[in-house]
Amino acid sequence: NAGVTQTPKFRILKIGQSMTLQCAQDMNHNYMYWYRQDPGMGLKLIYYSVGAGITDKGEVPNGYNVSRSTTEDFPLRLELAAPSQTSVYFCASSDTGTGSEKLFFGSGTQLSVL
Amino acid sequence: DQQVKQNSPSLSVQEGRISILNCDYTNSMFDYFLWYKKYPAEGPTFLISISSIKDKNEDGRFTVFLNKSAKHLSLHIVPSQPGDSAVYFCAATENYNQGGKLIFGQGTELSVKP
Numbered sequence: 001n002a003g004v005t006q007t008p009k010f011r012i013l014k015i016g017q018s019m020t021l022q023c024a025q026d027m028n029h030n031y032m033y034w035y036r037q038d039p040g041m042g043l044k045l046i047y048y049s050v051g052a053g054i055t056d057k058g059e060v061p062n063g064y065n066v067s068r069s070t071t072e073d074f075p076l077r078l079e080l081a082a083p084s085q086t087s088v089y090f091c092a093s094s095d096t097g098t099g100s101e102k103l104f105f106g107s108g109t110q111l112s113v114l
Numbered sequence: 115d116q117q118v119k120q121n122s123p124s125l126s127v128q129e130g131r132i133s134i135l136n137c138d139y140t141n142s143m144f145d146y147f148l149w150y151k152k153y154p155a156e157g158p159t160f161l162i163s164i165s166s167i168k169d170k171n172e173d174g175r176f177t178v179f180l181n182k183s184a185k186h187l188s189l190h191i192v193p194s195q196p197g198d199s200a201v202y203f204c205a206a207t208e209n210y211n212q213g214g215k216l217i218f219g220q221g222t223e224l225s226v227k228p
Contacts, residue, residue: 041220042205043218045216048214048215092214100163101217108157
């Protein structure tokens with residue numbers, strides 16, 4: 001089982017460049033999430049989706065955009081990359097979205113903006 | 115404003131002994147708490163959770179205790195094994211129906227020495 005797959009694993013961007021972080025899950029989960037983890041900090045929610053066509057902001061959405069055209073895919077778009085966006089990005093999914101349900105995380109994308 | 119805090123960045127214990135990881139929170143509206151474990155270059159994986167209506171939940175070697183009056187929870191690992199060496203994140207959610215919108219602590223790196 002692939003679970004949650006993120007690409008790329010590593011990326012270096014120059015200030016002002018744009019890129020899309022890809023995320024795909026094969027578990028037919030309705031709920032998908034993007035988190036970022038800064039050094040020495042916990043994960044912070046960027047955006048989430050409760051199903052295809054429905055997205056909403058999390059705790060730190062500025063500088064990012066998302067779309068959810070299919071159940072499987074939830075790409076995260078960075079426009080005009082800034083050094084503050086240097087972080088490790090994790091995509092996650094869950095089936096029902098309830099508090100007792102565990103999230104399944106991808107292995108992360110390490111992004112550096114120089 | 116850090117709503118979930120793990121004040122110990124690291125913890126070292128001997129194999130076979132008990133590991134106790136602590137977590138404090140400030141938001142009295144949190145109603146579900148979870149622990150995730152993370153190995154290097156991997157995404158977090160769910161470990162154990164507890165509802166705010168309980169004060170203890172046990173799963174094999176792992177037990178989570180919740181003290182609502184002190185806004186404190188702890189994870190006990192008994193006996194500790196070298197394979198338990200990882201970063202442990204405490205997380206909380208305010209709304210049971212929005213379980214994926216987690217607030218994470220900074221993490222505690224556990225090292226279990228043989």
